[in-house]
Amino acid sequence: xxxxxxxxxxxxxxxxxxxxxxxxxxxxxxxxxxxxxxxxxxxxxxxxxxxxxxxxxxxxxxxxxxxxxxxxxxxxxxxxxxxxxxxxxxxxxxxxxx
Numbered sequence: 001x002x003x004x005x006x007x008x009x010x011x012x013x014x015x016x017x018x019x020x021x022x023x024x025x026x027x028x029x030x031x032x033x034x035x036x037x038x039x040x041x042x043x044x045x046x047x048x049x050x051x052x053x054x055x056x057x058x059x060x061x062x063x064x065x066x067x068x069x070x071x072x073x074x075x076x077x078x079x080x081x082x083x084x085x086x087x088x089x090x091x092x093x094x095x096x097x098x
Contacts, residue, residue, distance in 0.1 A: 006070070007048070007052065007069075007070075007073050008045065008048075010048070010070055010073035010074045010077060011044045011045045011047075011048030011049070011073055011074075011076070011077035012041045012044055012045060012077065013044075013074065013077070014044050014048070014073065014074040014075065014076065014077030014078035014081060015040040015041045015042070015043050015044015015045060015047070015048070015077040015078060015080065015081025015084075016037045016040045016041045016044065016081065017040070017078055017081070018040050018043075018044065018077065018078035018079060018080070018081035018082035018083075018085070019036040019037055019038075019039050019040015019041065019043065019044075019081045019082060019084070019085035020033065020036045020037060020040060020085075021078075021082060022036070022040075022082040022083075022085050022086050022089075023035075023036035023085060023089065026086065026089075028089075028090075028093060029085070029086045029089030029090050029093065030089055031085065031088065031089050031092065035085075035088075035089075036085050036089075039081075039084055039085040039088045039089070040081030040082065040084065040085045041081065042081075042084065043080045043081040043082075043083060043084025043085060044076075044077030044078065044080055044081035044084075045077070046080065046084070047076060047077060047079065047080020047081065047083070047084070048073055048076045048077040048080060050080075051072075051076040051080070052072075052073065052076070055072075057069065057072075
């Protein structure tokens, strides 16, 4: 499997986990399981891509699988997925109240 596809999968998974974690921890920003998963996955891909362009060491070795880079993609996707999910949840939940 290509390293680029593997990075994308790690970002998606990390973002989905991060989105659901923040939704479970902060009920006032939760979008529900499906909403947290989608917002987190999209945020994970966006943040993970930005992070790997800023830190080239997260792209992995040439032709090989680097566990450090994979962990970095997973953590970067998770954090950015949680942030995006929280922001979207705050905006949507405040719009529903108004």
